[in-house]
């Protein structure tokens with residue numbers, strides 16, 4: 058916003074998982090026999106946006122489990138995307154991968170195809186924790202995949218970890234972090250285990266008052282995680298994300314956080330452009346039906362007013378280390394935050410939750426820990 062050119066990002070959702078993890082409520086299905094039908098529909102969806110979106114500088118293959126696709130399927134998909142759109146030469150091209158899926162040759166082939174960033178769903182380096190989470194890989198597979206990705210030539214490797222499992226001691230979490238650091242990944246995402254309704258883990262622990270997810274426990278894990286990773290040189294650039302160095306922060310995900318346009322393809326994928334947000338049907342069946350009948354598989358959409366965009370920018374800005382440039386914010390959204398919220402900001406400064414650096418309001422580590430609450434002005 059504010060006048061500078063923002064190149065959109067492209068997200069492609071691969072809605073298949075061999076097995077369902079116990080904490081996950083993302084849309085995915087186990088019937089991989091539908092992958093070919095799905096790719097046929099996805100290619101039609103890609104082509105139908107070729108005039109509306111012309112160029113991208115990030116591609117993100119997420120899911121679900123993109124690493125369930127064969128190398129040939131991934132190559133065809135990237136080829137189809139490159140044929141329909143101008144993919145800028147410096148683009149960040151990411152694939153999410155399950156550690157059980159890819160060997161050294163697969164990783165080398167992906168790198169040769171131009172995939173230059175891999176995000177590996179490690180979640181934990183402890184086998185009993187992985188079993189609890191219902192992951193289909195073990196810690197040895199995770200370590201092998203990390204090592205193989207580096208040997209394959211990836212110089213931008215990310216891994217995901219989950220903390221605050223029921224009964225998990227902070228020492229065990231620190232051990233997982235130490236194992237992650239030993240690989241020197243450029244990017245680490247650390248997510249608190251969320252007890253989502255309707256998932257096996259959510260059903261089992263969701264009602265317990267002393268279980269994972271209590272405020273005090275969340276804060277302890279959050280603060281310790283940030284301290285350990287920042288001591289190791291990582292930049293805590295968003296509440297769940299760390300990069301070393303900063304230019305290895307996920308360029309694609311940052312588009313979601315600063316109102317850069319993005320196109321999401323596949324079931325349940327969301328898109329955003331100008332003030333419009335729209336999202337596809339969640340069900341693969343509905344998605345396939347619409348594309349077969351020549352319609353875009355859009356489930357619903359909304360037009361955001363300037364007030365809503367301003368609120369989102371505030372909410373998202375407080376979750377990021379770069380914070381909110383108050384002058385730029387006023388130029389973009391027409392709201393002088395200092396004038397309206399200056400007293401509150403001073404209170405947050407006194408409480409050590411934010412810093413005011415020139416015209417930038419920046420959350421501290423303690424502020425990031427409570428960022429969602431701060432945004433509820």
Ligand code: SF4
Nearest residue numbers: 074077078081120121
């Ligand atoms: S692999 Fe990812 S998307 Fe699939 S069930 Fe597990 S957490 Fe959910």
